[in-house]
Amino acid sequence: MITLNRRTKGEVVFDIVNNIGMLCICFVTLYPIWYVLINAFNDGKDAMLGGIYWFPRKFSLENFSAVFDSPGIMRAMWLTVAKTLLGVGLHVFFTAMVAYAFSRRELIGGKFYILLGTITMIFAGGLIPTYLLIRDLHLLENFLVYIIPVMFSFFDLIIFMTFFRDIPDGLEEAARIDGANDWSIFLRVVLPVSLPVLATIALFHGVYQWNDYFTGMIYMNNESMQPIQTFLYRVVAQSSSNLMMTAVQGSAVTRTVTSQSIKLATMVVTTLPIVFAYPFLQRYFVKGMMIGSIKG
Structure with missing residues (x-):
C-alpha cells in the first residue's frame, strides 16, 4: 500500500x-x-x-547611434576588448602554471611560499607605493599597465591549486611512463582536464578587466589609451551637456540626445558583452565554484 x-x-x-x-x-x-x-x-x-x-x-536608437558614431568611445571599446582578451589569457595561463608547481607536494619550501602569498592577500602596500612602483617599471602611459600588474593572483592560485591536487596521480604517472616532462604534463594532461576551473578564473578576471576603470584613471593621462569604463567614469563624473556634445561631436543625432541618455546607452553597450559571455561559461562556472567543497 x-x-x-x-x-x-x-x-x-x-x-x-x-x-x-x-x-x-x-x-x-x-x-x-x-x-x-x-x-x-x-x-x-x-x-x-x-x-x-x-x-x-x-x-x-539615436542614443546608441551617438555612442557608436563617437571615435573616442569606439577606440575605448576596442582597447577594452584587447586588454580583456590578452589579460585573461595571460592571467589564466601564468596563474595556472604557478599553481601547478605549488600543487606538487614535493616542492621544496612550498609551505613557506604559500605563507608569503597569504600575507600579500591580507596586507597591501597602498596606492602611493603602487604608483611609484608602476612609475619605476616605466608602465605609466603604457598599455602593459593593464596586463602585467594583474597577471598573477594568489587568490586564484589557491583555487587552481585545490583543483590540481584533486587530479588523479595516475594521469601524471602514465604520462611520465610515456616520457612526458613537467611541461608536457601541464600542457597536455593537466590543462585539458581543468576546463571548469579555467573557465571560472577566466570569468572572474574577465569581469574585472572589463569593468576596471581605476587603472586607466590613475596611470593613463592620455585619453586615447583609456578603456571604456574610464570613459564612462568621466561621463558620469562630468555629466554636463557640453562634455557629452563634445563626446558625440560630428554626429547628426545630437539634436535629440542628452547627457543622461548617452550615459545610459553607454552603460548598456559596456555591459552587454559580459552578459552575453556568461551563458557560455555558466556550466563550467557552476562546476568551478564547487571546487574543494566535495571530496571523494
Missing part, C-alpha cells in the same frame, strides 16, 4: 512566503537593469520628462 506524502499546512505557507520573497528579491535586482535599458532605448529629450517605468514611451 502506497502512502501519499501529504504536505502540512505550515510547509505550504512556508513555500508561498519563500516564493514571494524570492520574487521580490529578483524584482529589486532586475528592475534597475530594466529601467536603464528602457530609458536607453527612449528618445533622450522625451526621457527628461520622466514617467518611464516599464516600456520606452518614444522608442529611439
Whole structure:
C-alpha cells in the first residue's frame, strides 16, 4: 500500500512566503537593469520628462547611434576588448602554471611560499607605493599597465591549486611512463582536464578587466589609451551637456540626445558583452565554484 506524502499546512505557507520573497528579491535586482535599458532605448529629450517605468514611451536608437558614431568611445571599446582578451589569457595561463608547481607536494619550501602569498592577500602596500612602483617599471602611459600588474593572483592560485591536487596521480604517472616532462604534463594532461576551473578564473578576471576603470584613471593621462569604463567614469563624473556634445561631436543625432541618455546607452553597450559571455561559461562556472567543497 502506497502512502501519499501529504504536505502540512505550515510547509505550504512556508513555500508561498519563500516564493514571494524570492520574487521580490529578483524584482529589486532586475528592475534597475530594466529601467536603464528602457530609458536607453527612449528618445533622450522625451526621457527628461520622466514617467518611464516599464516600456520606452518614444522608442529611439539615436542614443546608441551617438555612442557608436563617437571615435573616442569606439577606440575605448576596442582597447577594452584587447586588454580583456590578452589579460585573461595571460592571467589564466601564468596563474595556472604557478599553481601547478605549488600543487606538487614535493616542492621544496612550498609551505613557506604559500605563507608569503597569504600575507600579500591580507596586507597591501597602498596606492602611493603602487604608483611609484608602476612609475619605476616605466608602465605609466603604457598599455602593459593593464596586463602585467594583474597577471598573477594568489587568490586564484589557491583555487587552481585545490583543483590540481584533486587530479588523479595516475594521469601524471602514465604520462611520465610515456616520457612526458613537467611541461608536457601541464600542457597536455593537466590543462585539458581543468576546463571548469579555467573557465571560472577566466570569468572572474574577465569581469574585472572589463569593468576596471581605476587603472586607466590613475596611470593613463592620455585619453586615447583609456578603456571604456574610464570613459564612462568621466561621463558620469562630468555629466554636463557640453562634455557629452563634445563626446558625440560630428554626429547628426545630437539634436535629440542628452547627457543622461548617452550615459545610459553607454552603460548598456559596456555591459552587454559580459552578459552575453556568461551563458557560455555558466556550466563550467557552476562546476568551478564547487571546487574543494566535495571530496571523494
